[in-house]
Amino acid sequence: MTMLESPTFMRGRFPVPAFGLLTAALAFVSACGEVPDVPEPSLEGMEVQVAQKIEQTRVRVMEDPGSAAAWGALGFVFEAHGLRDEARLCYQEASTIAPDDYRWPYYEAWLASDDVISALGLASEAARLQPRSVPVLVRKASLEEQLGRAGEAKSTYEKLLSIAPETAIVQFALGRLALSEGELDDAEKYLRRASELQPRAGAIHGTLTRLHRMRGDMEAARAAAARASELDPDIRFDDALRRAVADEEVSTRGLQTRASSAEARGNVAAAEALHLRLRALHPGEAEIHYNSANFLVRVGRSADAEPRYRRVLELDRNYSAAYVNLGNLLAERGELVEAESLLRRAVELEPEEASARVGLSNALAKGGVMEEAGTLLEGVLECDPGHLHALLGLSQIRAAADRLRDANELLLRALEEHPDDGRAHFLMALTSARRGQLERAWTHVREAERLRFPVPEDFVAALRESAR
């Protein structure tokens, strides 16, 4: 194996020395009065837009050094770009100017990670100034837990519960603390509520697993563990105070993160604006266009995604993932000839990549080329026997050839590995119905619906009709 060369692409870098315009602005401020000691980090190597943002925000502080808001804003900009020491000084200055504003000790508490006791002191001060701020209390409680002060943490979480009872992270924390105290009924009450609030947070199911084990209910424990392992563990908690920091990040990495966060919050317009900004910053970078295209597919705008994928392939003829995604997109639209060609190219570029082979198989199956489609999926399953899409695709190919017993076996394997996949349940319902196993088909329809898979109404109607 050899190490490949780094790409030739380079981000625009801030030149040294600094911009003439900003230097002039600083000189102006200097001439008009005393310049406070505003942190001045080296900007060398930073992306141009980051350096500009830092300099502009510094100038605002120098123009109005008595403004806590200006110092806080500079703290945000520093922190967002990894300049933690500089940010901490800014928050301290803001706090000195506006000692009653709870935000500044709160922000500083996040930067005191080398001294948890100090961090807790700061969070406690923020909580004193604003006793009903949910993010502040969550931070305080979390630090109390970290220091092993479970009783104090519990008390803070209970206070939070009275302020924001519908907060999953609080219910989860109380459940976790009750569990560690052996208070199983309380733990169950809190964890169940957390799970109702965020059913797709794997962490909650992980903790429920322990609860069931402690109760001796191994069957429930195993079900909860399986659910936890299928899901993203994170419990969502939207901290608007922290988001104010993140929103100041303007590096390429930061814009990408912000776009993802906006999309996760359902703010498609904001996410799209950030993708546009990224493309304007890096018009010649394939990955930026690729990420944009994937975003457009995720929000249901496949037609808009197509030109982006094509742009990726203009910029990089070997971008196999773009071949796969564009091929899949075209196959979905029924443009099978080009789809097949793109997907064959993807397989050529990365013969071991399962997604390329699954995509090609799908396009071939749509075109009626069942034998090769099946062979491709068999190859995928040889390498990865539990590959969900390969199992489902091959089951459909087998079912299309009236090999229902084989289809059934593949679906059983799929469900064993992925019991929470709605599509697998639906296909099992379909296969069961074709095999005359109507009761079994109903069971899987209900499971698919529980998992929010859109079971076609005409199938349900036909099943109902057969039952008569």
Add this chain to the structure above:
Amino acid sequence: MTWLFVANCVDVSARDGPLFTDITASAGLVFEHDPLPADGAFKFRLPEIMGSGGAFLDFDGDGDLDIYLVQATPLKPNRLYRQEEDGHFEDVTEASGLGDRGYGMGVAVGDVDNDGRLDVYVTNYGRDALYHNRGGGRFEKTEMASESWSTSAVFCDFDADGYLDLYVTSYVKYDAGKSCFKHDGSADFCGPQEFPGEADRLYRNDGNGNFTDVSRSSRIASMRAPGLGVVCLDLNADGRLDFYVANDGKANQLWIQQDDGTFVDDAYMLGAALNAFGKEEAGMGIATGDVDNDGDIDLFLTHLRNETNTLYRNDGELGFEDATHHMGFGKTGIDRTGFGVAMLDFDHDGHLDLAVAHGRVAWGPPLEGSPSNPSFGPYAEPNVLLRNVGGAQFERVAGELDAAIEISRGLVTGDVDGDGDLDVLVTNNAGPARLFRNDASKIGRWLLVRALSDRAERDAHGALVTVSVGGRLFTRLAQPGGSYLSSGDPRAHFGLPAEGVVEALTVVWPDGEAESFSVDGLNRVIVVRKGEGQ
């Protein structure tokens, strides 16, 4: 009758002075790790920051520990150092044939052919290599087929057929063409989340010197994750060896062995997948030991800055519980990135302490005293020694281990000077390997137990040894694997109370069988062999 020989009875009466002393130079251990690939250029390629490991091993069977150090750059070979009678280390790489020139990551040590000689497995970014020890200080290389990026590896006889098998963790499908940036947009190393994780590999030892890849049939290959650390022991007390894998930024895996020799990942079921907050952490190294002296083995994982290093306490039937904050680790700092880690009772008070190697993977302001190297200096951090206070809390203690601020990666323990306490070997990325002699004042007595298989003069990796002294039980694991990319002393080390007689020594062997042995005294090395107890 039971213990077979006694060695090195040493007076360990209390002494004042430092806890550890850096004896690298005086021991003649000269090794500088170079992480740059063959082109010699620093380009923020991920392998350049991952470091390489090292091992304590008695490759020549003379009774003292030698040292093997893995080198990254293919321009320089890995190095083998033989310990001489006077405690100095002699570089015997050329004569041994152990100078692997792959882009080196880690090392595992075990006697794979039951000939009484330790063999060496080297993991690489690229093809791994197995070196059979042919005696006379010579090794013979066999190159492995897989080209995935291997990290840590461990030998143990999971199928109880009398031969050591091999588990190798794989990291990610790395693309060196991928560039990553820090928050200000300047270049930095990528994190593992930028690349697809790889499936680990399990090799069954066929007993004839060959290994068969059983990753798929055993189901180990059914999951892909960025694995960095691995340990092998019986984690659910069912008499079969299991594997626990630390994954970088993904849920950890606890591969529980089934009746048919396949494995099921029960990390969620047993509470060792996520931390108490339900978070996936950046698992790097793993230490195993009974930190609360309750008779079972707990797991301690090192993680990224802003995460804690996490203690998964073994609660028996209830599985594991994240006890990090109950045990004081929340106070001991989350501002460092941990890699190599070992549990050791450095002061013989009967409680397992912790030594943790630190070093960043993402740029940070250089710390005072960090190397002046402009490329790697900003990644250096001090290591830490944590004292276990009564099995209930851990606290930082100052000592020579944290004196040098470097990018530490591998960390293993072993009684290198034969005085009955555990010394420490640390490997550094883009820096020297360091050997620390344990000079701590001792509170109690010690015992080193070498647990041998019944088939050969071979260490029984994964044997659980329990000693009863004055009515108190102390359980320790005999297993060289663990930590990060490294391999340590295979013997079980005990710090024991200053008073009281040894009432019993029991061994639960890797196949689940248990035997008792009598012990005539402490402050000595004893050897116990399977089948010779009661």
